[in-house]
Amino acid sequence: MTVSITSYLLVALILFCIGLYGALTKRNAVAVLLSIELMMNAVNINLVAFSKYGLHPAVSGQIFTLFSMTVAAAEVALGLAILIALYRNKATVNVDEMDQMKR
Amino acid sequence: MTGEFAAFFILSLLTIGGAVFMISFTRVVHMVISLGITFISIAGLFVLLGADFIGVAQVLVYSGAISILMLFGIMLTKHDASDEGTGRKWKNRFILLFIVIVFALLFWGIQRTAWPASPPPAPATVSNAHEIGLEVFTKYVIPFELVSVLLLVALIGAIIMAKKEEDNE
Numbered sequence: 001m002t003v004s005i006t007s008y009l010l011v012a013l014i015l016f017c018i019g020l021y022g023a024l025t026k027r028n029a030v031a032v033l034l035s036i037e038l039m040m041n042a043v044n045i046n047l048v049a050f051s052k053y054g055l056h057p058a059v060s061g062q063i064f065t066l067f068s069m070t071v072a073a074a075e076v077a078l079g080l081a082i083l084i085a086l087y088r089n090k091a092t093v094n095v096d097e098m099d100q101m102k103r
Numbered sequence: 104m105t106g107e108f109a110a111f112f113i114l115s116l117l118t119i120g121g122a123v124f125m126i127s128f129t130r131v132v133h134m135v136i137s138l139g140i141t142f143i144s145i146a147g148l149f150v151l152l153g154a155d156f157i158g159v160a161q162v163l164v165y166s167g168a169i170s171i172l173m174l175f176g177i178m179l180t181k182h183d184a185s186d187e188g189t190g191r192k193w194k195n196r197f198i199l200l201f202i203v204i205v206f207a208l209l210f211w212g213i214q215r216t217a218w219p220a221s222p223p224p225a226p227a228t229v230s231n232a233h234e235i236g237l238e239v240f241t242k243y244v245i246p247f248e249l250v251s252v253l254l255l256v257a258l259i260g261a262i263i264m265a266k267k268e269e270d271n272e
Contacts, residue, residue: 003111008152009213011115015141017206018122024198030131030176034138037169038122041145044161048154055219059234062154063243066235069164070250074257076169080176081264087180088267 005053008045016042027094029086033079040072110151117144135173142166156232 015038022035044065051061087093090100121141125134142165149158229237239247 002105003108003151005218006213007111007115008148010210011118011148013206013209013213014119015122017202018119018126020205021198021202022126024202025195028131030173030180031134033176034125034134034173037165038125038138038141041142041165044157045145045148048149048152048157051154052152053218059231059238062157062231062235063238065154065157066160066239067246067250069160070254073164073168074254076172077257077261078264080172081261083176084179084265093180 005049008049008053012042012045012049015039015045027096029079029083029093029095029098032095033076033083037072037076040068044068107151110147114144114147114151117141118148131177132174135170135177139166139170142170154231156235 019035019038019042022038023032026032026035047061047065047068049061051058051065054061083093086098090098092098118141121137121139121144124137125141128134128137143162146158146161146166149155149161
């Protein structure tokens with residue numbers, strides 16, 4: 001019994017759906033950021049799986065994964081900086097209370 | 104049951120289990136810890152797929168840097184932050200229904216597609232890191248340099264965002 005590409009794609013799909021649910025329902029901004037990271041990781045699993053089991057196996061998928069990891073790290077750093085600035089001004093970390101632009 | 108299948112089973116179980124615990128915990132610190140387990144297991148999956156370099160980078164960047172950064176974010180904002188959810192049952196059910204539909208569609212697509220039969224494993228003449236290095240510094244050298252500029256911009260942007268505003272009004 002060997003592991004096929006479908007198994008990896010299914011694991012990535014489940015991770016993506018869990019991350020999507022967390023990003024849409026969580027209230028704490030840190031939890032929302034964590035869920036977005038989970039979704040990015042699911043995409044990375046897909047890229048690496050295709051780089052081994054795809055129609056044309058090549059190392060390009062792994063290089064795309066490296067780039068997307070870099071972007072994810074930059075995104076987390078900026079997201080937390082924005083969160084800290086917001087917390088200093090509004091003293092809240094809940095996303096549904098950050099509604100200054102709605103008024 | 105081969106060793107590869109057993110490793111895949113355990114690693115994917117840990118991955119999905121950590122993610123499910125992340126959703127069900129209410130304390131944010133617990134969420135970060137369980138997501139750390141998920142990140143390490145995903146690194147194991149990468150190694151299983153023959154991408155050793157990506158696995159090590161995953162451990163360094165995700166379970167090292169990003170988890171610690173999240174912990175800093177929690178400690179700098181609310182120490183005992185907890186997440187009770189939005190409390191709107193109707194909205195949560197609607198979101199759950201939407202995600203179940205997305206899952207079903209993608210699952211159907213994955214099962215229906217005829218994936219190419221797994222190719223014979225190519226004889227590894229050079230190591231994985233060597234291969235990635237060759238590609239990055241020949242074919243992808245311009246994206247590589249652009250990514251370094253992006254990291255610099257993100258570093259400066261994060262410092263400017265998070266630093267105290269001077270009240271010069």
